Amino acid sequence: MAIDMQPESDRQPGREPGGREPDAPPPPARPWWRRPAVHTALAGAVIGYLLGHLLGNVIAGQYSQVVNSGQNDYAIVLGYVLGTLGWLAGLGVFSDLLRQMTGRPVHATEEARDASAGLARYFRYSLDHKVVGLQYLVGMIGFFLTGGLLAMAIRTELLSPSYHVFSSATYTAIVGEHGTMMMMMMSSLILGPLGNYLLPLMIGSKRMAFPRIEALSFWLTPAAYIVLLSGLMFGGFPFGWTGYAPLSVQATQGADAYAVAFGIMGISLILLGFNIIVTVICYRAPGMHWGRLPIFVWAMLTTSFLMVLAAPVLVGAMYMLITDRTVQTAFFTDDLGGSSYLWENLFWFFGHPEVYILALPGFGVVSEILPVFCRKPLFGYKVAAAGMVGVTLLSFFVWQHHLFDSGINPDMRPVFMLTTELISIPTGFIFLVAMGTFWKAKIRFTVPMLFALGFYFNFLIGGISGVYLSDVPADTTEHGTFFVMAHFHYTIMGGLIFAFMAGLYYWLPKMMGIRLNQTLGKIHFWTMFVFFNATFLPLFAVGMAGQPRRVYTYARSLETLNDWVSISSFLLGVSILIFVFNFVYSTVIARVHEEGNPWNSRGLEWQVSSPPPPGNFARVPVVLSGPYEYGVKDAPPVADLDPPLGVISNAYAAAAAEGAEV
Amino acid sequence: MPAADGTVADGAGRPEPNHGLRIFLLWLPVALVADLLIWFVWGPHLPPGAMSTSAATQQSAIKIMSVMAAPVMALVLVYGAYALVVWRHREGDDEDGPPIHGNTRVSVTWIGVTSVIVLSLAVFGTVELAGPAGAGAGEGNTPIWRPSGGTPLQVQVIGQQWRWTYRYPQFGGFETTSLMLPVGENVQFNITSLDVIHSFWAYQLGVKADANPDINNVAYTKPEHTGQVQVRCAELCGLWHADMTTVGQVVSLSAFNAWTATARTQLAALTKELPPYTLTYDPNAVAQLGKVFQKAGLSGAGGGFYGSQYPVQP
Ligand code: HEM
Ligand SMILES: [Cu+2]
Ligand SMILES: [Cu+2]
Numbered sequence: 001m002a003i004d005m006q007p008e009s010d011r012q013p014g015r016e017p018g019g020r021e022p023d024a025p026p027p028p029a030r031p032w033w034r035r036p037a038v039h040t041a042l043a044g045a046v047i048g049y050l051l052g053h054l055l056g057n058v059i060a061g062q063y064s065q066v067v068n069s070g071q072n073d074y075a076i077v078l079g080y081v082l083g084t085l086g087w088l089a090g091l092g093v094f095s096d097l098l099r100q101m102t103g104r105p106v107h108a109t110e111e112a113r114d115a116s117a118g119l120a121r122y123f124r125y126s127l128d129h130k131v132v133g134l135q136y137l138v139g140m141i142g143f144f145l146t147g148g149l150l151a152m153a154i155r156t157e158l159l160s161p162s163y164h165v166f167s168s169a170t171y172t173a174i175v176g177e178h179g180t181m182m183m184m185m186m187s188s189l190i191l192g193p194l195g196n197y198l199l200p201l202m203i204g205s206k207r208m209a210f211p212r213i214e215a216l217s218f219w220l221t222p223a224a225y226i227v228l229l230s231g232l233m234f235g236g237f238p239f240g241w242t243g244y245a246p247l248s249v250q251a252t253q254g255a256d257a258y259a260v261a262f263g264i265m266g267i268s269l270i271l272l273g274f275n276i277i278v279t280v281i282c283y284r285a286p287g288m289h290w291g292r293l294p295i296f297v298w299a300m301l302t303t304s305f306l307m308v309l310a311a312p313v314l315v316g317a318m319y320m321l322i323t324d325r326t327v328q329t330a331f332f333t334d335d336l337g338g339s340s341y342l343w344e345n346l347f348w349f350f351g352h353p354e355v356y357i358l359a360l361p362g363f364g365v366v367s368e369i370l371p372v373f374c375r376k377p378l379f380g381y382k383v384a385a386a387g388m389v390g391v392t393l394l395s396f397f398v399w400q401h402h403l404f405d406s407g408i409n410p411d412m413r414p415v416f417m418l419t420t421e422l423i424s425i426p427t428g429f430i431f432l433v434a435m436g437t438f439w440k441a442k443i444r445f446t447v448p449m450l451f452a453l454g455f456y457f458n459f460l461i462g463g464i465s466g467v468y469l470s471d472v473p474a475d476t477t478e479h480g481t482f483f484v485m486a487h488f489h490y491t492i493m494g495g496l497i498f499a500f501m502a503g504l505y506y507w508l509p510k511m512m513g514i515r516l517n518q519t520l521g522k523i524h525f526w527t528m529f530v531f532f533n534a535t536f537l538p539l540f541a542v543g544m545a546g547q548p549r550r551v552y553t554y555a556r557s558l559e560t561l562n563d564w565v566s567i568s569s570f571l572l573g574v575s576i577l578i579f580v581f582n583f584v585y586s587t588v589i590a591r592v593h594e595e596g597n598p599w600n601s602r603g604l605e606w607q608v609s610s611p612p613p614p615g616n617f618a619r620v621p622v623v624l625s626g627p628y629e630y631g632v633k634d635a636p637p638v639a640d641l642d643p644p645l646g647v648i649s650n651a652y653a654a655a656a657a658e659g660a661e662v
Numbered sequence: 663m664p665a666a667d668g669t670v671a672d673g674a675g676r677p678e679p680n681h682g683l684r685i686f687l688l689w690l691p692v693a694l695v696a697d698l699l700i701w702f703v704w705g706p707h708l709p710p711g712a713m714s715t716s717a718a719t720q721q722s723a724i725k726i727m728s729v730m731a732a733p734v735m736a737l738v739l740v741y742g743a744y745a746l747v748v749w750r751h752r753e754g755d756d757e758d759g760p761p762i763h764g765n766t767r768v769s770v771t772w773i774g775v776t777s778v779i780v781l782s783l784a785v786f787g788t789v790e791l792a793g794p795a796g797a798g799a800g801e802g803n804t805p806i807w808r809p810s811g812g813t814p815l816q817v818q819v820i821g822q823q824w825r826w827t828y829r830y831p832q833f834g835g836f837e838t839t840s841l842m843l844p845v846g847e848n849v850q851f852n853i854t855s856l857d858v859i860h861s862f863w864a865y866q867l868g869v870k871a872d873a874n875p876d877i878n879n880v881a882y883t884k885p886e887h888t889g890q891v892q893v894r895c896a897e898l899c900g901l902w903h904a905d906m907t908t909v910g911q912v913v914s915l916s917a918f919n920a921w922t923a924t925a926r927t928q929l930a931a932l933t934k935e936l937p938p939y940t941l942t943y944d945p946n947a948v949a950q951l952g953k954v955f956q957k958a959g960l961s962g963a964g965g966g967f968y969g970s971q972y973p974v975q976p
Pocket of ligand 2: 352398
């Protein structure tokens with residue numbers, strides 16, 4: 001309780017998180033180029049990289065294995081790590097910390113906030129959750145487009161089994177960059193932008209729990225992105241996104257980029273999840289008890305638990321890989337006492353929760369949107385929340401289904417088969433909830449709703465194909481083929497990305513006060529839906545017919561199918577460009593303002609103006625009823641946005657007294 | 663909690679049709695036709711065919727799962743289509759829908775039915791895995807599910823960047839790049855690697871098992887028809903992963919015996935140079951052999967693509 005009382009008498013501007021005391025003198029203004037922002041961060045990154053590189057050469061320049069292979073992994077790894085630290089230092093991440101440690105008044109980051117209204121604050125280390133949300137949004141779209149461009153390159157090469165646009169090495173590098181870019185960056189696709197922006201609004205809080213951690217989690221993502229892409233300068237890495245050792249130990253420097261980037265992103269995920277967990281638990285407005293929490297918030301909470309519990313394993317594994325590649329620790333080298341199985345276990349112990357990190361936020365977004373456009377309460381709210389919790393728990397007990405043919409623990413395969421099939425029960429709840437909500441509904445086919453419906457269609461196929469993979473005999477044919485590839489694109493591209501689009505069309509009016517063009521939105525939806533399915537449905541057949549994953553060439557008999565898939569995927573790319581056009585056109589050129597509650601939603605976030613005022617709520621609201629009471633006669637309003645003085649402190653006093661009695 | 667069975671008349675006085683029954687009647691033929699098609703028309707052609715016992719097991723697993731999945735999928739799709747058509751918003755209707763928060767009976771039924779399906783699938787998968795000796799999947803070093811009957815034919819599969827070689831320990835341990843198997847005999851593959859992880863995938867035989875360095879991974883099958891077998895690598899192993907393909911043969915027992923006899927004598931000189939047959943090989947020792955092979959103009963595992971102490975991508 002003591003963490004954040006948010007006293008309601010706090011009507012005049014008080015001390016904001018990390019801010020100066022109200023009566024402290026304002027910090028002296030500095031010229032813009034001396035204030036920390038992206039340009040100083042870049043300078044810091046370059047200096048850090050050069051320092052690290054130098055250090056690496058000093059330490060390891062003479063080592064024989066360095067000379068033998070003409071490479072120095074020490075220099076590159078240290079360059080990346082110090083470069084990242086320099087990037088953060090240049091942003092001013094450490095300034096407040098140093099000031100506090102040396103007893104000086106804290107103002108560096110606050111200066112950035114005060115003095116940079118307008119666009120400039122989006123390029124600074126901002127502590128405002130609404131700024132961070134939009135930073136994340138633009139970043140994530142950029143990362144997704146980069147990954148998508150690489151996907152187009154993959155499909156270009158696969159147009160022909162015999163004529164090669166790329167060499168085998170380049171092709172493998174592109175597949176690895178695409179897979180890793182998508183898997184590591186898209187983990188925050190929904191929680192980063194929509195989560196950071198909307199969570200406080202949805203639970204009636206003025207802010208996230210840890211504004212500095214929130215900003216740090218975002219500013220690590222561009223660092224991870226640049227480090228990962230820089231791997232291409234060394235020829236990329238030849239082991240896909242899974243990085244199986246000992247291939248990843250023997251590979252050239254591109255592998256350092258993979259390990260460091262994935263590690264940085266792992267840290268970002270831990271920070272993001274940790275902040276969300278604390279915010280949900282401690283920052284709910286009075287009356288926002290667990291039974292009233294919007295279902296999207298349940299999804300964020302469970303995803304965050306997955307992040308903080310799974311990502312540390314990833315960071316540890318990447319660290320081991322780095323030491324294997326540099327100081328020859330041999331964690332993963334069989335003939336030196338290590339084990340290639342160790343990597344497989346560590347990686348998938350992270351990797352399977354990771355796929356639910358990608359799936360759960362999508363469940364949350366579509367379940368949140370459904371009641372609004374069905375004009376009905378969410379069917380089985382408790383079932384939906386329980387399903388998410390069930391998925392979260394079970395997802396830590398299924399990882400060896402990726403290793404059915406590996407020879408690890410073969411006697412345990414029935415157990416992992418069972419746990420994997422069990423997880424489809426709570427996953428199935430989202431369909432129960434959706435079908436129940438449709439019952440006698442008044443379905444409105446708005447753009448967000450279309451994307452949500454597309455999500456259910458795609459995820460149905462993705463989920464059912466997953467059951468095939470959970471069965472060991474069937475998986476023996478399907479493992480390592482394009483069948484798997486089609487399966488996880490159905491759950492991620494067809495699930496996560498569709499849900500993200502649904503959320504974006506739904507919440508952008510809230511976040512920017514601007515509506516995306518609905519006609520373009522419909523065109524975007526239909527092209528994306530049709531060409532997504534045209535691209536990935538045939539790939540189930542391609543895989544079953546025997547085409548392994550990650551191959552630059554394939555059997556001639558599969559050329560027609562592959563051509564069909566490639567052409568569909570280019571059209572899918574065009575559909576994404578329509579989205580980009582719509583996004584830019586609507587937010588920069590047309591700017592159709594949408595201030596109120598365009599969807600007539602009962603969500604708490606819609607009860608304030610769009611975009612919300614600084615601090616979100618003038619007073620801490622008192623939540624009066626659940627968010628899905630559509631059609632309920634005499635349902636009270638969602639919240640009292642201007643509760644009478646004394647209500648909250650009395651409530652807390654009563655609770656405190658109760659606590660004291662027990 | 664209002665009943666969700668659709669028998670209640672709505673406020674307008676028009677009797678509400680029985681939606682549940684309608685959806686059921688729409689669903690039933692779709693599910694039936696889909697299942698019949700899967701079982702009789704599609705089933706016999708499903709991959710990976712029925713050339714061996716393990717392939718047949720996999721084919722029947724895929725078939726049975728499809729038969730179970732089709733009605734579930736049909737239910738969701740038929741229900742969804744019905745909902746989108748019947749319960750779409752009509753122009754001028756500004757009312758909200760009925761405030762149904764949930765229905766315990768429906769939820770419990772759903773959870774019960776999905777649990778039964780899922781648990782029976784798990785039992786089914788376990789039976790299919792144990793029955794035909796591991797269903798062609800890699801079973802590690804100490805397989806618990808073995809074929810009954812006498813000693814199976816042993817074939818060692820050695821993966822390396824980027825090709826497959828095979829050793830036949832019961833025939834003097836000769837080593838060759840061609841995979842030859844007799845029809846109607848149990849086969850035991852011992853799969854290992856000399857460098858990184860590969861995955862031995864004999865498509866028509868329905869055999870897939872990872873080749874890990876320093877590890878012996880066992881998989882069983884029993885070819886039941888003669889013919890060609892497409893061998894590929896199913897685990898990314900570096901630059902020429904896509905090219906680790908060969909074609910194996912399943913031939914009659916007499917043809918197989920003739921082949922082993924010839925191969926054994928023809929390869930005798932090479933077999934002498936080979937390290938003695940073991941389940942795994944020390945990559946450092948094997949790499950030396952590459953030079954011997956190259957001098958003799960022979961091919962064998964350990965073609966000397968690189969020194970393995972600090973392996974580097976060529
Ligand atoms: C824009 C649409 C997309 C297309 C056309 C596409 C296409 C492809 C293709 C063709 C491959 C297979 C390469 C191969 O195995 O040879 C692939 C691999 C992969 N994709 Fe995508 N993809 C798309 C979006 C996504 C998204 C949104 C994600 C995840 C967030 C994703 C994650 C992956 C992963 C993890 C791999 C595996 C890489 C590996 O084998 O290591 N893709 N993609
Ligand atoms: Cu998994
Ligand atoms: Cu391979």
